[in-house]
Amino acid sequence: MKSMNNRKKEVLDVLVVVDGRPGHEKQSFGIIKALGNRVKVNTFVVDISKKKFFQQLKSYGTFFFSLPPGEITLPDHADLVIGTGTRTHSTVLNLKKYFKIPAVTCMTPSLHFRKYFDVCFVPEHDNCTARANYFFTYGAPNTSTDKRKHSEEKGLIVLGGVDAKSHDWNHKDITDKITKIIFTEKNIQWIVSSSPRTPAPTAAVLAEIARTADNAEFFDYKDTAKGWIEEQYDSCARVWVTTDSISMLYEALSSGCRVYVLTMPWKDGGNKFKKNEELLIKKGLVTPYSSWEKGKVDQSINTIKLNEAQRCADHILQTCWQEN
Numbered sequence: 438m439k440s441m442n443n444r445k446k447e448v449l450d451v452l453v454v455v456d457g458r459p460g461h462e463k464q465s466f467g468i469i470k471a472l473g474n475r476v477k478v479n480t481f482v483v484d485i486s487k488k489k490f491f492q493q494l495k496s497y498g499t500f501f502f503s504l505p506p507g508e509i510t511l512p513d514h515a516d517l518v519i520g521t522g523t524r525t526h527s528t529v530l531n532l533k534k535y536f537k538i539p540a541v542t543c544m545t546p547s548l549h550f551r552k553y554f555d556v557c558f559v560p561e562h563d564n565c566t567a568r569a570n571y572f573f574t575y576g577a578p579n580t581s582t583d584k585r586k587h588s589e590e591k592g593l594i595v596l597g598g599v600d601a602k603s604h605d606w607n608h609k610d611i612t613d614k615i616t617k618i619i620f621t622e623k624n625i626q627w628i629v630s631s632s633p634r635t636p637a638p639t640a641a642v643l644a645e646i647a648r649t650a651d652n653a654e655f656f657d658y659k660d661t662a663k664g665w666i667e668e669q670y671d672s673c674a675r676v677w678v679t680t681d682s683i684s685m686l687y688e689a690l691s692s693g694c695r696v697y698v699l700t701m702p703w704k705d706g707g708n709k710f711k712k713n714e715e716l717l718i719k720k721g722l723v724t725p726y727s728s729w730e731k732g733k734v735d736q737s738i739n740t741i742k743l744n745e746a747q748r749c750a751d752h753i754l755q756t757c758w759q760e761n
Contacts, residue, residue, distance in 0.1 A: 447477060448476070449477065449516050450478075450516045450517075451472070451478055451479065451515070452483055452512075452517070453465050453480055453482055453518075453520065454518065454519070454520030454525040454529050454532070455486065455525070456486050460577075460684050461525070461543075462521070463688075464577050464579060467578045467579045468519065468558075468578050468750050469750075470580060471746040471749065474747065481511075481512050483528060483532070511535075517539055517540075517753065518532040518538055518540050518541070519542070520541075521542055521543040521544060523544075523547065526550050527550075529541075529542065530550065533553070539556065541554065541557075541558070541753060542558070543577055544557070544558075545559050545565050551568070555570060555757060556570055556757070557571050557572070559572065559573055560573075560574055560577055560683075560709075561576075562683075562713035563709055564709070564712055572752050574748065574749065575690075576683060576684075576686065576713070578745040578746035578748075581667060581688045582691060582692065582746075583691070583744075584671050584692075584693075585693065586672065587672060587674040587693065588672055590624070591626050591672055592625040592626070592628070592673050592674070592677070593628050593629075593630070593669045593670070593673040593677070593689075593694075594619075594628070594630070594677040595631075595632065595676065595678055595682070595685055596611070596635050596679050596682070597634050597678075597681040598631075598632060598634030598635035598636055599634055599635075602704070603681065603705070604681055604703050604704055605701075606639075608636065608638060611679065611699060614726055618729075619646060619652065620650065624652075625652060625675070626653075627652055629653055629655045630657075631656075631657055631658050632682065640657060643655050667688070670688060671692060674694065675694060675695045676689040676694040676695070676697070677696075677698070677699060678697075678699070679699045680698050680701050680710065680717075681701050683709075683710065683713055686698070686723070687743065690743045691743045695724075697725070698714070699726050700714055700725055700726065700727075722743075
């Protein structure tokens, strides 16, 4: 594996390639934040979110023909480059070549790029065959950590939504279950929220449920500020999440919440969402609705404390910066 600059350094200079997708950027910046817990980090952002198709195609050619990156303002020095999302990969690998530094991504790269990355943080539910440069994680790393300030009187219910490829969205089943949760656990003040994929009719019913309940309040995701959901993870002791939203599941777990799940009717028995759902339930990291309804809630839930961003950061330092 390629090492970072072999001179003794106290500061780690990191290039982070971003594609404008918040979920991808949370993974990269979660690791960078965790690196900062061990060493001083300088971060330089390379934004490719506005790259057009032909610019992206040119970036592929630049990598395979070893041309200078071009069209990017770069610092004089870098020790590491990281990028999450398929669109970032050609730029990440161009920068790897240009600076002769290790390259990191938080996903399983395309087959033609796979061998060029020094470290790939691959979620366990991807069910990939192990490779020398793969490091398997519980879900994706993120920026959430357990701040230990949860209130037992507060709970969060947050929904994913429609994804025609992976599952059917049963509007009535989901809203009926949420109604039962809110009116059964009246001692909890519930915050209910939608997400960009939540259908408008479902959001409307959730808002009506909250209006009729003394212990619930509805927030449409469009009306919340950046960082709002992280604040809820920090303050709510228990969180309900639909299992189609892998990112929200792992953010809640990383925040130290007790996580309960509304399972989905999956279209493909082998898809990664179903595998992830099964892994979380089998490992006792979450409680499914069916168990909650029967009163079978494992009080030892979340005995595994997740901080995948720190685990990933430590792996980078151990494998790519050993001399420091």
